[in-house]
Amino acid sequence: MTDPVTHAAEVLKSHRESIDRLDAILIYTLGERFKHTQAVGKLKAEHDLPPSDPTREASQIARLEDLASRADLDPEFAKAFLNFIIDEVIRHHKKHQE
Numbered sequence: 001m002t003d004p005v006t007h008a009a010e011v012l013k014s015h016r017e018s019i020d021r022l023d024a025i026l027i028y029t030l031g032e033r034f035k036h037t038q039a040v041g042k043l044k045a046e047h048d049l050p051p052s053d054p055t056r057e058a059s060q061i062a063r064l065e066d067l068a069s070r071a072d073l074d075p076e077f078a079k080a081f082l083n084f085i086i087d088e089v090i091r092h093h094k095k096h097q098e
Contacts, residue, residue, distance in 0.1 A: 041093035051093035057086050
């Protein structure tokens with residue numbers, strides 16, 4: 001039988017390993033997402049389309065808030081996170097238009 005401190009250390013280590021794996025998944029997923037948004041930006045620039053699409057952005061935010069609620073994640077955090085990503089994507093799209 002392990003003592004409580006040793007058990008707590010093992011559980012903490014397990015949680016941290018899971019967090020590290022999830023962080024890697026998030027980074028690789030964001031990288032993949034930005035590959036697609038870069039392609040969208042180039043396409044928009046080639047066809048003289050505006051760098052942002054407020055209707056799509058609003059729809060995406062609403063969709064993400066719903067997903068966040070179902071995932072037991074604070075929808076306001078999810079909204080702020082997606083807004084941060086959208087702002088970065090628009091910045092990239094504007095660079096393609098220059």
